[in-house]
Amino acid sequence: MPASARIRKGLLVAAVAPVAVLSIFNCGSAQAASVATWDKVAHCESTDDWHINTGNGYFGGLQILQSTWEGYGGKAYAPRADLATKEQQIRIAEKILAGQGAGAWGTCGASAGLAYDHADPFPDKPAEPVDAGMTSLTAGDFNGDGKKDLVAVEVSTGKLFSYAGQGNGRLGDRVEIGRGGWNGLKDLTSADFDKDGKDDLVATETGTGKLFLYKGNGHGLGDRVEIGRGGWNGLKDLFAGDFNGDGKKDVGATEISTGKLVLYPGTGTSDGLRALGDRVEIGDGGWNGMNKLVSPGDLDKDGKDDLIANEIGTGKLFLYSGSGNGVKSRVEIGRGGWNGISDIAGADFNGDGIGDMAAVESEPGSEGKLYFYPGTGTGRFGDRVEIGNGGW
Numbered sequence: 001m002p003a004s005a006r007i008r009k010g011l012l013v014a015a016v017a018p019v020a021v022l023s024i025f026n027c028g029s030a031q032a033a034s035v036a037t038w039d040k041v042a043h044c045e046s047t048d049d050w051h052i053n054t055g056n057g058y059f060g061g062l063q064i065l066q067s068t069w070e071g072y073g074g075k076a077y078a079p080r081a082d083l084a085t086k087e088q089q090i091r092i093a094e095k096i097l098a099g100q101g102a103g104a105w106g107t108c109g110a111s112a113g114l115a116y117d118h119a120d121p122f123p124d125k126p127a128e129p130v131d132a133g134m135t136s137l138t139a140g141d142f143n144g145d146g147k148k149d150l151v152a153v154e155v156s157t158g159k160l161f162s163y164a165g166q167g168n169g170r171l172g173d174r175v176e177i178g179r180g181g182w183n184g185l186k187d188l189t190s191a192d193f194d195k196d197g198k199d200d201l202v203a204t205e206t207g208t209g210k211l212f213l214y215k216g217n218g219h220g221l222g223d224r225v226e227i228g229r230g231g232w233n234g235l236k237d238l239f240a241g242d243f244n245g246d247g248k249k250d251v252g253a254t255e256i257s258t259g260k261l262v263l264y265p266g267t268g269t270s271d272g273l274r275a276l277g278d279r280v281e282i283g284d285g286g287w288n289g290m291n292k293l294v295s296p297g298d299l300d301k302d303g304k305d306d307l308i309a310n311e312i313g314t315g316k317l318f319l320y321s322g323s324g325n326g327v328k329s330r331v332e333i334g335r336g337g338w339n340g341i342s343d344i345a346g347a348d349f350n351g352d353g354i355g356d357m358a359a360v361e362s363e364p365g366s367e368g369k370l371y372f373y374p375g376t377g378t379g380r381f382g383d384r385v386e387i388g389n390g391g392w
């Protein structure tokens with residue numbers, strides 16, 4: 001369980017916070033709070049100033065740390081919490097509350113009774129869509145023809161669709177796989193985790209912070225199994241690949257509270273909580289400055305899975321070549337412009353043994369275009385080609 005990531009005032013009284021955190025995790029009830037309770041937290045944190053930025057690194061009425069804002073999806077609303085509306089700040093705070101508990105607001109959370117108010121702040125109002133068109137792209141062979149398919153969630157319906165890969169970077173017709181409700185899941189990533197020859201899908205359930213594995217059955221997805229107890233909302237940018245060289249696919253992620261890159265080694269099974277082993281750190285802090293982490297497979301033809309990521313500050317794309325024991329030092333493979341890419345999936349789409357990428361370019365909150373980026377085998381990508389017919 002990652003430690004809580006925020007709090008200006010709470011930091012001063014960290015010694016008392018664990019008591020509140022403990023009671024929350026023991027009771028296991030759904031986390032939520034009314035607007036009136038959030039108003040009390042804001043009164044304590046920011047004296048009711050929902051647009052405050054004092055330069056202390058915490059922003060807005062609920063004083064949310066920038067990396068936490070980004071980690072829980074706040075940038076879909078605004079670049080920083082103080083630039084978002086009160087409702088948007090509360091909607092992200094609800095996710096932090098679910099992931100970290102009321103202890104994230106220290107004494108302000110305690111005095112507001114945040115841990116004991118389980119009301120839905122906006123019961124009659126669905127959340128504004130955080131992305132338009134399709135979101136949460138990932139790639140794997142989900143129809144059993146040996147060609148990698150592109151999978152994505154339709155924002156307007158919460159349905160999961162698989163677009164049949166043609167083996168040449170192009171996509172065929174889509175079919176719905178899995179059951180609905182995929183708007184409540186995030187960080188979708190795919191690999192054949194249990195080594196039965198069929199790709200599986202892993203995702204975090206935002207409401208509970210649990211990690212689930214959806215077993216591929218050759219024509220879609222079968223039943224899901226819980227493979228990670230709560231706390232996964234404290235991780236972001238999940239990716240899948242074999243990064244410890246044992247031939248079994250692992251799950252990697254950035255830990256929001258520390259900015260470290262962590263790896264949960266796969267055990268080659270889909271055996272519930274035994275599917276992943278104890279986690280290890282494979283990258284020092286600083287990964288909160290990166291996003292869109294994805295493994296396209298082997299990009300530089302050394303036989304090891306690799307990781308690519310966008311540097312938020314510069315919009316540059318970097319390759320972190322897999323070392324068999326984590327990742328090597330990074331190499332820049334794309335000069336800027338990658339902040340305009342809203343979603344990335346990686347796999348060997350054209351079957352040449354080299355990892356490729358599919359990515360959506362869009363304005364925030366708008367539909368965008370889907371592109372195919374072929375891996376060249378040198379660790380870079382060749383010229384992109386638009387695929388798909390809009391609506392992404």
Ligand SMILES: [Ca+2]
Nearest residue numbers: 141143147149
């Ligand atoms: Ca396929």
Ligand SMILES: [Ca+2]
Nearest residue numbers: 192194196198
């Ligand atoms: Ca499998």
Ligand SMILES: [Ca+2]
Nearest residue numbers: 242244248250
């Ligand atoms: Ca492995």
Ligand SMILES: [Ca+2]
Nearest residue numbers: 298300304306
């Ligand atoms: Ca490689």
